[in-house]
Amino acid sequence: MPPETLTPERILEATEEVLRRYGPAKATVVDVARALGVSHGSVYRHFRTKAALREAVTERWLDRTSKELSVIVAAEGPAPERLDRWLTALFEAKRHKAGDDPELFATYMALIGESGGVVDRHITDLEAQLTTIIEAGVSEGEFHTPSPATTARAVFDATGRFHDPCYAPEWSRPEITTDFEAVRDLVLRGLRS
Amino acid sequence: MPPETLTPERILEATEEVLRRYGPAKATVVDVARALGVSHGSVYRHFRTKAALREAVTERWLDRTSKELSVIVAAEGPAPERLDRWLTALFEAKRHKAGDDPELFATYMALIGESGGVVDRHITDLEAQLTTIIEAGVSEGEFHTPSPATTARAVFDATGRFHDPCYAPEWSRPEITTDFEAVRDLVLRGLRS
Incomplete structure (x- = not known):
């Protein structure tokens, strides 16, 4: 079964949730990827850097x-x-x-x-x-x-x-x-x- | 020779100078007294606490x-x-x-x-x-x-x-x-x- 399509909006929703949970100092792209059940490479395909995502x-x-x-x-x-x-x-x-x-x-x-x-x-x-x-x-x-x-x-x-x-x-x-x-x-x- | 009268204004001038020199975290009433050539007790007669002086x-x-x-x-x-x-x-x-x-x-x-x-x-x-x-x-x-x-x-x-x-x-x-x-x-x- 193919996973739900990974859109920028879904990544941003997950990022907000991760930021809420871990705070801005600790939240990482790996946390966001894990929350979405994807590799961090998949996140980086939409946002090229952690700074761009934030x-x-x-x-x-x-x-x-x-x-x-x-x-x-x-x-x-x-x-x-x-x-x-x-x-x-x-x-x-x-x-x-x-x-x-x-x-x-x-x-x-x-x-x-x-x-x-x-x-x-x-x-x-x-x-x-x-x-x-x-x-x-x-x-x-x-x-x-x-x-x-x-x-x-x-x-x-x-x-x-x-x-x-x-x-x-x-x-x-x-x-x-x-x-x-x-x-x-x-x-x-x-x-x- | 009697020392110059210690007025609140002179204490406040010295306090500003001490704050400028040491910064708010380090400046103490003893530093102020030393700058004025008086005991810290003399400063406390005019300002009862460090907080009041600040x-x-x-x-x-x-x-x-x-x-x-x-x-x-x-x-x-x-x-x-x-x-x-x-x-x-x-x-x-x-x-x-x-x-x-x-x-x-x-x-x-x-x-x-x-x-x-x-x-x-x-x-x-x-x-x-x-x-x-x-x-x-x-x-x-x-x-x-x-x-x-x-x-x-x-x-x-x-x-x-x-x-x-x-x-x-x-x-x-x-x-x-x-x-x-x-x-x-x-x-x-x-x-x-």
Whole structure:
């Protein structure tokens, strides 16, 4: 009986599970291969190095958030409302990642430390999504800016306390929701003025 | 000849010098006393524990920034202009602390990790200064907010990338000034709308 086809997605799923079980310092490609019941050579055919595999699994983890948010970018409705939903969803997604499975979150923070490029791409993705919403707002006459991309970056930076992992320890504080709403309102007012 | 009077300020100066020389892990109260040519008992008369001394020296370091900024709060001139100067001066002060003497900065970051209370007080100070400027702006009819204190906190949070030490590694990037200006403009527009 032929084994189930070994796809990159199956390897990445197994890698996340292995990372969760052994932690980023101990997890090896051999562990991943063993979890899948294949040789480590089979894994290396899809990911040429251990570093490439770790980068890919980190990217997949970050992309889950980008994909969730892209639904809001593509949705109908006024841009200010979509921007509000987008910022709220970003905060929720990051807060859940940090709070629901703190060990896996710590693991990914360690992986991110190994590879800055993945995070830069993630931020570029998110800022591009914001730019699309802001451009829509400018077309609707709701937002005013000569450079939606610059403004998107400013919005991303201004809301950093609610998505940058360096603030993760604060996301479980009771006042964080009020703090988020105050920044979101200030940013939206700035865009509309 | 009687020795120079041992003031808290002289002890704190010597402590900073000792911390700079030995680092936070190795610096002791005995080192501080030796640098001052006094017994460690004399130091303990002013600071009852090593922790109290370390907290006081950290507070003094943070207060240097608050004092600089308080001059802008007390100055003449329209509130939007003073807010701009205040935010710029805060970023400059933090950037200089991080960039001009990275070892001392790292030392204070370690001390801050020991005592969260000092940082909380510092942030409370800075937010109170911001509140004063925003209240002035509301009186002038330039800013619009039902709660200057809540808005001050939102302004502080929204500009975190330009004063929170977790971003210190980014402050030497060439694009940081443009990023700062974009956030500052967005925030000022939000306040004026």
